Amino acid sequence: MSKLRSYLSLTRLDRPVGIYLVLWPALWALWLASDGMPSMYLLFVFIFGAILMRSAGCVINDYADRNFDGHVERTCCRPLASGEISAKAALLFFAVLCLIAFGLVLTLNTLTVYLSFGAVFLAALYPFMKRHTYWPQAFLGAAFAWAIPMAFAAVQNEVPWQVWPIFAATMVWSLIYDTAYAVGDKKDDLKIGVKSTAILFSDKLVPITAFFQLIMWLLLVWIGFLFGLGFIYFTGLVIVALWFVYDLKRLAQHDDKIAFTVFIQNHWIGVIVLLSIALDLAMRT
Secondary structure, three states, X not given: OHHHHHHHHHHOOXXXXXXXXXXXXXXXXXXXXXXXXXXXXXXXXXXXHHHHHHHHHHHHHHHHOOOOHHHOOOOOOOHHHHOOOOHHHHHHHHHHHHHHHXXXXXXXXXXXXXXXXXXXXXXXXXXXXXXXXXXXXXXXXXXXXXXXXXXXXHHHOOOOOOHHHHHHHHHHHHHHHHHHHHHOOHHHHHHHOOOOHHHHHHHHHHHHHHHHHHHHHHHHHHHHXXXXXXXXXXXXXXXHHHHHHHXXXXXXXXXXXXXXXXXXXXXXXXXXXXXXXXXXXXXXX
């Protein structure tokens, strides 16, 4: 039972925010690709796939950070850092989770199967980018957004160009919320040599975050026009804009705990966009 708890801790299933941040954009794509009527089976595959791949991402992240986490108060008790689980066992667990997710994808069309290899590559790549670039959040965003072309491929058996504005919006969103998350780790990251956008932006965090919020919002507006969405969707975007302003006011307090709250609550933006898409398409239907 102790080992089981350690493996569950490794997946962060008790902290589902990361699952939501993967899942909501995937559901945006499913609803848009299917014109508001995604099949129950595809919903099952993408929901369960989001849980599996986010769990796998946490495992490979802790593997990459196993020699650093022990020096950080917030992460020193993680199973790999504390020695409860070996590095070899963690890699095996990562492979098992990916294989289960791949088994789900094998029930879909060939194009989606091919695209799934990109999801595994990006999930494994992101944790190691923190040593080489101040933009690891961009790689995280690409990993989280890869479900979007997969969703269109699963529904339409093609990846139309309109996918990429959704992909870009998701990537930029990841920069926004994961930078807020990284604010609390700045001191420890500087000490152990890990890079992040929070360190890069430094005292310009608020104006740069505002810039990325504007980019994401404009991309969401463009998506609305591309898919012929109407009043309900654009009303949702007004709410998103107001939420962004609220986040900026909170980040301006330069408080680590408040910045973490901004991160935790950011998934509700994904919910607002999803509901706006779903309700708008339902009314149109």
